Amino acid sequence: MRFLVDENVGVVVAKWLREQKYEVFSVYESARGIDDEDIIQKAFTENWILITNDKDFGEKVYREHRSHKGVILLRLENQKATNKIETLQRLLEMYAEQLSDNFIVVSETQIRFARS
Template identity: 80%
Template sequence: MRFLVDESTGVVVARWLREQGYEVFSVYEEARGMDDDDIIHKAFAENWILITNDKDFGEKVYREQRSHRGIILLRLENERATNKIETLRRLMEMYSEQLFDHFIVVTETQIRFSRSQ
């Protein structure tokens, strides 16, 4: 599985994903300041699942009808890296086969899937 980790999600999450054996493109490490339009385009064109904390991507998908290969939107009250990692770990343990082509909103207590295309 391939993940594009948005700057808002952070480098610690990107490094953890690499340690788990995933292929990762970290905006923070590799393209700091990259525009959201460029991020969603890159993720779609190169088959990355986008992980972000930026709810603007919901607008891009639902209002602007932007295509994607999967978006995981973390809507967490606790924004510490350890909580992001634990939340992603739970998501992947339970739903790794369902991440591709879905828009997924994840909180500490809830996971909501939708197909946006």
């Protein structure tokens, strides 16, 4: 699986995903400051699943009807990297095969597959 980790998710999460043997593109490490339009286009054209904290991507997918290869929107109370990693680990353990082409909203207590 390939993940594009948005700048707001952080390098610690990107590093952890690499340690789990996933292919990762980190916006923070490789394209800091890139705008949301370029991020969603890159994720789509290069077949990345986008991981973000930015709810603007919900607007892009649902209001602007932007195509995507999968979006994981983290809506966490605790923004610490360890919490993000624990939450993603739970998501990957339970739903790894269902991440592609879905828009998924994840909190500490809930995983919701939104209708596209």
